[in-house]
Amino acid sequence: MTTPAESLQAVLTTNDHLRVDGDGMLMIEEMRAADVVERFGSPLFVFSEATLRGNYRRARDAFQAVWPGPVNVMFAIKCCPNMSVRAVLFDEGAGGDCFGIPEIEATFAGGADPKRIALNGGNKTAEELDRAAELGITVNMDAAEEIDLVLAAARRTGKTIPVNIRLKVMPPEFEDFTSDAFPVSGDFREGLRRWKWGVAQETAIAMVERLATLPELDWTGWHAHYGRMSNLLENYAAFHGEYGRMIGAVFAATGVAPRVIDMGGGWSRERDPESRSTDAGGAPIEEQAATAVGALKARLEEVGLDPSGIAVWPEPGRYIAGNAALMLTRVGLVKHDVGFCWINVEASENNLPMICKEGSVNHVTVASGMHRQADKEADVVGPICIPSVIAEGLRVPGDLATGDVMAVLDAGFYAEGEASLINSVPLPASVLVSGGDADLIKRAQTWQDVFATQIIPDRLRRQGLGDNLWRG
Numbered sequence: 001m002t003t004p005a006e007s008l009q010a011v012l013t014t015n016d017h018l019r020v021d022g023d024g025m026l027m028i029e030e031m032r033a034a035d036v037v038e039r040f041g042s043p044l045f046v047f048s049e050a051t052l053r054g055n056y057r058r059a060r061d062a063f064q065a066v067w068p069g070p071v072n073v074m075f076a077i078k079c080c081p082n083m084s085v086r087a088v089l090f091d092e093g094a095g096g097d098c099f100g101i102p103e104i105e106a107t108f109a110g111g112a113d114p115k116r117i118a119l120n121g122g123n124k125t126a127e128e129l130d131r132a133a134e135l136g137i138t139v140n141m142d143a144a145e146e147i148d149l150v151l152a153a154a155r156r157t158g159k160t161i162p163v164n165i166r167l168k169v170m171p172p173e174f175e176d177f178t179s180d181a182f183p184v185s186g187d188f189r190e191g192l193r194r195w196k197w198g199v200a201q202e203t204a205i206a207m208v209e210r211l212a213t214l215p216e217l218d219w220t221g222w223h224a225h226y227g228r229m230s231n232l233l234e235n236y237a238a239f240h241g242e243y244g245r246m247i248g249a250v251f252a253a254t255g256v257a258p259r260v261i262d263m264g265g266g267w268s269r270e271r272d273p274e275s276r277s278t279d280a281g282g283a284p285i286e287e288q289a290a291t292a293v294g295a296l297k298a299r300l301e302e303v304g305l306d307p308s309g310i311a312v313w314p315e316p317g318r319y320i321a322g323n324a325a326l327m328l329t330r331v332g333l334v335k336h337d338v339g340f341c342w343i344n345v346e347a348s349e350n351n352l353p354m355i356c357k358e359g360s361v362n363h364v365t366v367a368s369g370m371h372r373q374a375d376k377e378a379d380v381v382g383p384i385c386i387p388s389v390i391a392e393g394l395r396v397p398g399d400l401a402t403g404d405v406m407a408v409l410d411a412g413f414y415a416e417g418e419a420s421l422i423n424s425v426p427l428p429a430s431v432l433v434s435g436g437d438a439d440l441i442k443r444a445q446t447w448q449d450v451f452a453t454q455i456i457p458d459r460l461r462r463q464g465l466g467d468n469l470w471r472g
C-alpha cells in the first residue's frame with residue numbers, strides 16, 4: 001500500500017514546484033494548497049509562477065542550444081488564455097501565437113513585443129488583419145487567396161505587413177502511422193491532406209513569387225504545426241525533416257531565402273496526461289528540440305541555406321502552461337452504495353474538459369494528510385448531470401471526508417479555454433502563487449455572469465420573472 005505523498009513523488013517531473021511538507025500538506029511553491037482554498041474558495045485554478053518561468057527558460061535554452069540563429073519561443077495563448085500568465089512570460093521575453101482579436105488583445109494586455117508575435121488562422125477578418133497591421137505583428141498566411149486580404153489591410157492601414165506562409169507537411173514516413181498519443185492509425189498523410197491548414201509546395205512557390213512583387217507585404221518565411229499526433233522522437237524528426245525539405249525545395253525554385261521558420265506547437269511534456277496515461281510522457285524538451293531542429297537543419301543545409309541567418313520560432317502551449325496549474329477542489333458528499341464509493345468534488349467536467357472528453361489521465365490526489373495509507377478505492381466525480389469522472393478507481397485514505405481538499409495536476413492547458421457551461425456552472429477563479437504569496441488573477445464567475453448576455457424579449461417577459469437576473 002502507498003501513501004498519496006509517495007504516489008505524487010512518483011509522477012513529479014523537473015520544475016513542478018510541488019512537494020509534501022512534514023504535516024502531509026501539499027505545498028505549491030511555499031503555500032499550502034489547503035490554505036489557498038481557504039482564502040480563495042473552491043474549485044480554483046492555482047498557477048505556480050516559478051513553474052511557468054522555469055518551463056519557458058528550459059524551452060528557450062533547449063532550442064538555443066541546437067539552433068545557430070536567433071530563437072523566439074512564442075507562447076500559444078489558446079492553451080491558457082490568462083493575461084497574468086502572459087505577463088509572466090512577457091517578463092521572461094516570450095513571443096506569442098494568437099488567433100483572432102480576443103487573443104491578440106489578451107496577448108498585448110499581458111505584454112508583447114510585436115516583432116515576436118504571429119497571428120494564425122485560416123479565415124482572418126479584415127478587422128483582425130487591420131489590427132495586426134497596426135500592431136506590427138506577423139501574419140501567418142494559410143492560403144494563396146489570403147494574399148489579397150492581407151494586401152488590402154496593408155493598403156488600408158498604410159503599414160508594411162510581415163507575412164509567413166503555413167505549409168502542409170505530410171511526411172512520407174506517415175504512410176503507415178500508429179500514434180502513441182492519439183487514437184489514430186493507418187495512412188496519416190491522408191488525414192493531414194484533408195486537415196484544413198497549410199498549403200502545398202507548388203502553392204507555396206507561387207505565393208513566394210507573387211509576394212516578391214508586392215512591396216506592401218514583407219515575406220519573412222514559413223509556418224508549420226506538428227500538433228499532438230505523437231510523442232515519439234522519430235515522428236518529430238519525420239515531420240520537421242519533411243518541413244525542411246519543402247522549405248529547401250521552395251528556395252531552390254525561387255532563390256529567395258527565408259528569415260523565419262515558425263516551428264509551431266506540439267512540444268510534449270514528460271508527464272503528459274493527454275497520452276491517456278500518467279506513465280507515457282514525451283521525451284525531455286532538449287531531446288525534442290535537438291531531434292526536430294537537427295532534421296530541419298540537415299535539409300536546409302542540403303540546399304545551401306545557412307541556418308545562422310534564419311530565426312526559429314517554436315510555439316509551445318502545453319509545454320509551458322501544462323504543469324503550471326493545479327485545480328484544487330473541496331470534497332463534498334462522500335457517497336457509498338452498491339459496493340462503490342464516490343467522492344463528490346466541486347470541480348467538474350466544466351473545468352477539466354480534457355479529462356472527461358479527451359480521456360486525459362491526470363494525477364489526482366488528496367492535498368492534506370498525504371502521509372496516510374491510501375487504503376480505499378473511490379471514483380472522484382463532479383457535481384453535474386453527466387458522469388464527470390475526474391479519477392476512476394483512485395486509491396484514497398479511508399477517512400477522507402467532506403471539506404478535505406483534493407488536487408488535480410496538469411490543469412494549466414486547454415482547461416479554461418475549452419471549459420463548458422453545462423448545467424450553467426460558473427467558471428472558477430484563478431490564483432497565481434509566487435513563493436509564499438498568492439494573487440487572484442481571475443475572479444470566479446457568478447451565476448449572473450453565466451446569463452449576462454441573454455435577453456428575454458419584452459413580449460415574453462412576465463412580471464417578476466428574470467428580475468433577479470437583470471438586477472444582478
Ligand SMILES: Cc1ncc(COP(=O)(O)O)c(C=O)c1O
Binds near residue numbers: 076225227315317318
Ligand atoms: C498554430 C498552433 N500553434 C501552437 C499550438 C500549441 O500547441 P501545443 O499546446 O500542443 O504546444 C497550437 C495548438 O493547437 C496551434 O494550433
